[in-house]
Amino acid sequence: METVPEPRYDGHADWYDEVNAPWAEGHHATLLDLLGPGTGLCLDLGCGTGQNFPALRATGRTVVGLDYSADQLRLARTRRDGGEGLVRGDGAALPFADATFASVVTLWISTDVDDFTAVIREAARVLRPGGTLLFYGAHPCFTGPHVEDRPDRARVVHPTYRTSGWHQEAPWWRENGIRRRLGMRHVPLAELLGAFLEAGLVIARVLEPSAEPVPRALAVSARR
Numbered sequence: 001m002e003t004v005p006e007p008r009y010d011g012h013a014d015w016y017d018e019v020n021a022p023w024a025e026g027h028h029a030t031l032l033d034l035l036g037p038g039t040g041l042c043l044d045l046g047c048g049t050g051q052n053f054p055a056l057r058a059t060g061r062t063v064v065g066l067d068y069s070a071d072q073l074r075l076a077r078t079r080r081d082g083g084e085g086l087v088r089g090d091g092a093a094l095p096f097a098d099a100t101f102a103s104v105v106t107l108w109i110s111t112d113v114d115d116f117t118a119v120i121r122e123a124a125r126v127l128r129p130g131g132t133l134l135f136y137g138a139h140p141c142f143t144g145p146h147v148e149d150r151p152d153r154a155r156v157v158h159p160t161y162r163t164s165g166w167h168q169e170a171p172w173w174r175e176n177g178i179r180r181r182l183g184m185r186h187v188p189l190a191e192l193l194g195a196f197l198e199a200g201l202v203i204a205r206v207l208e209p210s211a212e213p214v215p216r217a218l219a220v221s222a223r224r
Contacts, residue, residue, distance in 0.1 A: 007068045007069035007070065007071070007072075008069070008112065008182050008183075009048070009069040009071060009072050009112075009182070010069050010070065010071040010072075011071060012071070012181060012182065013049060013069065013071035013072045013074065013075055014075070016048070016049065016072075016178065017049040017051070017075050019178065020048075020049075020051065020178070021051060024051035024052060025051070027136070027217070028052070028054070028055040030136075030209045030217075030219075031052065031055045031056075031105075031107070031136060032055055032058060032059060033209075034134060034136060034205075034207070034209065034219050034221065035056070035059050035103070035105065035132070035134055036059065037059050037060050038059050038060055038061050038102065038103055038132075039060055039061060039102065040061060040062065040101070040102030040103070040128075041061070041062050041064055041100065041101045041102055041103075042056055042059075042061035042062065042063050042064070042101060042102065042103045042104070042105065043064050043066060043094075043096075043100075043101045043103070043104045043105070043123070043126065044056060044063055044064065044065045044066070044105055044107070045066055045091050045094075045104055045105065045106045045109065045119070045123055046066070046067055046068075046091055046106060046107065046108075046109035046112070046113070047065030047066060047067050047072075047073075047076055047086075048067055048069075048072045048076065049072050049075035049076050049079070050065055050075065050076030050077075050078070050079035050080070050084070051079070052105075052107055053065065053076070053079045053080070053081070053084055054079070054081075056105065057081060057084075061102070061103060062084075063084045063085075064084065064085040064086075064087065064101070065084055065085070065086045065087070066086075066087045066088070066089050066091065066094070067088065067089075068088065068089065068090055068091065069088075070088055073086055073088055091106075091109065091113055091118075091119040091122060091123075092113070092114070092115050092118035092119050092122055093122065094122045094123075094125070094126050096126045097126070098125055098126065099126065099127065099128045099129065100126045100128075101126050101127055101128065101131060102127075102128055102131050102132075103127070103131055103132045103133070103134070104123045104126065104127050104131070104132075104133045104134070105133075105134045105135075105136070106119065106120070106123060106133070106134070106135045106136075106137070107136050107137060108136070108137040108138065109137060110135070110137050110138060110140070110185065110187050110192060111137070111138050111144075111179075111184045111185055111186075112182075112184075112185060113185065114166075114185070116185070116187045116191070116192065116195055117191070117194070117195040117198060117199075119195075120133070120135075120195040120196055120198075120199045120201075121195070121198065121199045123199070124199035124200060124201050124224055127224045128224070129224055130223065130224065131223065131224050132204075132221060132222070132223055133196075133201060133221070133222045133223070133224070134219070134220070134221050134222075135192075135196075135218075135219065135220040135221075135222075136209075136217065136218075136219045137217065137218065138216065138217065138218070139208065139215050139216055139217055139218040140186065140187055140188055140189045140192055140218065141157070141161070141189055142155055142157070142214050142215060142216060143216050143217075144161070144167075144184065144186045145160060145163075145167035145169075145170040145173075145179075145184055145186055146158045146159075146160040146161040146163070146170075146186065147172075148172040149172065153212075153213070153214075154214070155214050161186075161188065162188060163186065164186055164187060164188050164191060165185065165186065166183060166184075166185050167183060167184050167185070167186055168183040169183065170184075192218075192220075193206075193220070196220060196222045200224070201222035201223065201224055202222060202223050202224075203220060203221070203222045204221045204222060204223055205219070205220070205221040206218070206219070206220050206221075207219040207220075207221075
């Protein structure tokens with residue numbers, strides 16, 4: 001009998017919600033610009049504690065949040081504003097019918113899901129024809145277990161960039177940081193972009209939304 005993996009964020013939700021709040025809020029303006037105004041159902045795939053609900057609501061969409069961690073969803077319930085539905089489920093096997101959502105957002109999930117390609121395939125399946133899928137997350141070239149931050153704000157990219165998959169630790173991760181606690185999945189750039197093509201999506205925009213000389217974030221907007 002196959003063992004179902006425990007949600008990694010269970011038992012960490014309160015701590016994560018506190019340390020991640022400034023980071024999430026700091027990206028809301030960019031998220032609004034990337035997604036633009038819209039209507040209909042929007043799936044926040046990997047919604048965590050719901051920190052992005054306010055920004056998604058502000059676009060005019062009706063938000064449905066999905067996460068694998070019941071502990072995270074416990075806090076997401078406190079951020080509902082009457083309209084959000086919340087579902088516990090696996091991003092690689094979404095419990096929704098085909099073409100349910102006008103838009104799907106996958107925010108900062110590539111570092112946590114076990115199979116990013118399978119998640120994007122499922123996101124495309126539940127997306128309506130002509131709908132938008134927005135990925136906004138860690139830049140795989142400049143953020144990950146292969147990247148060492150230096151005091152002068154430069155970043156050293158180590159040869160382990162090509163080592164895709166789960167990394168439990170890296171010697172330069174911050175003490176008591178999210179990655180030191182939980183580990184991190186690394187998806188190289190070619191694999192990440194290939195996931196959209198394999199799902200039959202058309203990539204409309206690829207952006208590095210950051211004022212930093214070396215970006216930490218990557219955004220991909222695609223259409224079904």
